[in-house]
Amino acid sequence: MSSPNPQPRTGVLQKVLTWLRAGYPQGIPQSDYVALLAVLHRRLTDYEIHLVVEELIREREAASGIAVEDIEAAIARVAKEQPGEDDIARVASRLAAGGWPLATPTSD
Numbered sequence: 001m002s003s004p005n006p007q008p009r010t011g012v013l014q015k016v017l018t019w020l021r022a023g024y025p026q027g028i029p030q031s032d033y034v035a036l037l038a039v040l041h042r043r044l045t046d047y048e049i050h051l052v053v054e055e056l057i058r059e060r061e062a063a064s065g066i067a068v069e070d071i072e073a074a075i076a077r078v079a080k081e082q083p084g085e086d087d088i089a090r091v092a093s094r095l096a097a098g099g100w101p102l103a104t105p106t107s108d
Contacts, residue, residue, distance in 0.1 A: 020052075020098065040052065
């Protein structure tokens with residue numbers, strides 16, 4: 001049985017945040033959140049995505065002064081939505097420009 005908070009792969013959080021900052025130098029627009037989570041979920045575990053979202057919340061709160069509870073509520077609403085193919089393509093393009101590895105990993 002796996003633990004509820006498994007350790008993320010070494011350096012994954014920092015690499016993802018670096019890619020996000022490269023792909024979205026002015027910050028991630030709200031319209032891209034749903035597709036962004038869908039694209040990230042292709043390569044990251046649920047726990048790693050949770051860590052990325054926590055860091056994005058901290059950054060947004062520090063930059064905007066918006067309360068964490070408001071940001072978490074907005075993310076919860078967005079997380080229930082299904083992204084359109086055009087949204088996923090737009091986000092994947094931005095992440096690829098920042099160096100995000102979009103190819104599906106193969107098992108050996």
